Amino acid sequence: MSTPQPPMPQTAAPNWQAAPGASYPAYNSPIPVTRTHLGHALASEWTKIRSVRSTMWTLGVFVVLVIGIGLATAALVAANATEGDLVGENPLSFGFFGLLLGIMCIMTLGVLTTASEYGTGMIRTTMTACPSRGRVLLAKGIVFFAVAFTVTLVSSVLVALADVSMLSDAREPSGSEWLKGTVGVSLYIALLGLLSLVVGSIIRHSAGAITIMIGLLLAPLVIALFMFSESLEDLRQALFEYSIPNQLSVFYSQSLTDTGPSGWDPLWFMLVVTGAAFAGAWALLEKRDV
Known part of the structure; x- marks a missing residue:
């Protein structure tokens, strides 16, 4: 028959467990912690794009x-025009040809x-630093639109x-x-570039998205x-009527067709299309894995 063992003596709890409350003392980081907002995302995207x-x-x-x-188009016309040939002609319209080709650069950058x-x-x-995916897309869109609009406006004003x-x-x-x-x-071209940015977010493949946008420019x-x-x-x-070259020509009051968009119609049309595409890209971004 076994002999019962005497009870073990009770030991005092360690000091780090004795005190009630948190196991570790409070720690204050020397780095200031602030709630992130859209401004931080804008600063990040501006750093990237520049x-x-x-x-x-x-852009170059x-x-x-x-x-x-x-300038070459205007110089060629001025050198070969005779007296009276340019009467009633809008001199701003000769900037159309350079912008039509330059659009492809803006779309590519988008x-x-x-x-x-x-x-x-x-x-x-990017998504780890800013888990709010919609905020990332919005910041990219704002920064790109501002850059595209500014560069286009300066260039078009100089040409004009x-x-x-x-x-x-x-x-x-x-x-x-x-x-x-x-x-x-400039607003129209910046919106077209923003549409390219949205298509890039949806397709997630540079060559494929650029091909789609060039097709949208030329195919119709x-x-x-x-x-x-x-x-x-x-x-x-x-x-x-609704091809991009014709819509671009409307801004110079010389539509390629007698009917179709006029005045500021192309800008509203592009605004609606880009807004709808942006909403679709936002929804897909929230549902798909990165």
Whole structure:
């Protein structure tokens, strides 16, 4: 029969467990902790867009195309025009050709602003630093729109001033024509670039998104040129009227068609399309993995 063991003596609890409350003393970080907001996301996206090489290259080529072609076109017209040829002509309209080609640079930069991060995997770091995905997309859109609008406005104003001075035989543009040919067209191109940014966020592939946007720029006009059937006349006319080149020409009061958008209609049309695409990209961003 076993002998019962005497009870073990009670030991005092360690000092770090004896006191009630937290196990560790309070710690105050020397780094100030603040609640993040949209301003922080804007600062981050501004740092990104101004520090990558693609921004300087695309915007540099855009400025060269817009100013170079705009001035070259006006100089060529001024050198070959005879007296009376330019009467009633809007001298601002010669900036159309440079902007039409420069649009592709803005669209490319818009796609790269979002899609390139998915290609490199840096989007995971971005979303870790800012878990609010909608805030990231909004910050990218605001920063890009501001950059695209500013660069386009400065370039279009320089071309407009130079063209008016070179084409002295043309009529003086009215105030509304100045506003549409500078601010209006800059807003339209910035919105088109923002649409490219949204498409890049949806597709998440730079080459694919750029291809889609170039197709959106050229396909309607090219397809309409080969629609010879009378049964397709209404569709052909609609493709002409709402193609991007025709909408761009409306800002210079010389639409390629007799009907269709006029005045500020292209800007409202692009605003609605871009807004709808932005809402779709926001919803997809919240549902898909990064």
